[in-house]
Amino acid sequence: MTTLTINGEKRAVKSPPDTPLLYVLRNELSVMTPKFGCGLAQCGACSVLADGEEIRSCITPISALAGKEVTTVDGLPARWAKLKGLASDPERLHPVQQAWVDEQVPQCGICQFGMMIKVTELLEHNSKPSDADIQAALTTSGPSPHLCRCASYAAIRDGVHRAAQIMAQGGGQ
Numbered sequence: 001m002t003t004l005t006i007n008g009e010k011r012a013v014k015s016p017p018d019t020p021l022l023y024v025l026r027n028e029l030s031v032m033t034p035k036f037g038c039g040l041a042q043c044g045a046c047s048v049l050a051d052g053e054e055i056r057s058c059i060t061p062i063s064a065l066a067g068k069e070v071t072t073v074d075g076l077p078a079r080w081a082k083l084k085g086l087a088s089d090p091e092r093l094h095p096v097q098q099a100w101v102d103e104q105v106p107q108c109g110i111c112q113f114g115m116m117i118k119v120t121e122l123l124e125h126n127s128k129p130s131d132a133d134i135q136a137a138l139t140t141s142g143p144s145p146h147l148c149r150c151a152s153y154a155a156i157r158d159g160v161h162r163a164a165q166i167m168a169q170g171g172g173q
């Protein structure tokens with residue numbers, strides 16, 4: 001039995017310790033926002049945060065996550081509320097989620113949960129990224145570029161700038 005902390009909640013997991021986190025999230029814990037794209041750390045669809053850093057959950061065994069705080073897109077609103085000391089509000093989105101709505105970023109949507117995770121990591125380190133910073137975060141900072149088969153890259157870039165703006169104004173709605 002392994003205990004994981006997922007979106008602030010301790011979860012007891014029966015899967016063997018070498019099971020990749022993605023399979024545990026989706027098949028055992030019904031956390032469905034991380035997607036299976038390639039299974040080889042080559043696309044970013046499965047990305048989650050572990051102690052604030054993006055990891056590819058398709059290749060990360062749960063044994064590597066003991067004592068770490070795992071955050072999926074489901075946990076972003078609570079992460080933002082905690083960071084800003086805001087009262088809990090089930091209606092409030094994380095600024096990145098709000099920006100994705102405002103800019104109508106997703107097309108098919110499969111890649112977008114990983115994109116939002118990567119962008120959250122970026123904005124927690126760099127509150128006003130340039131286009132070059134955004135491109136670097138999404139292409140060269142991880143094990144592979146984050147891939148979007150629908151080629152929504154321009155909308156993603158606009159979404160990042162919008163999220164930075166929302167953050168600078170104090171938060172989601």
Ligand code: FES
Nearest residue numbers: 037038039044058
């Ligand atoms: S499914 Fe994990 S990087 Fe593609």
Ligand code: FES
Nearest residue numbers: 108109148149150
């Ligand atoms: S929105 Fe379809 S793969 Fe990115």
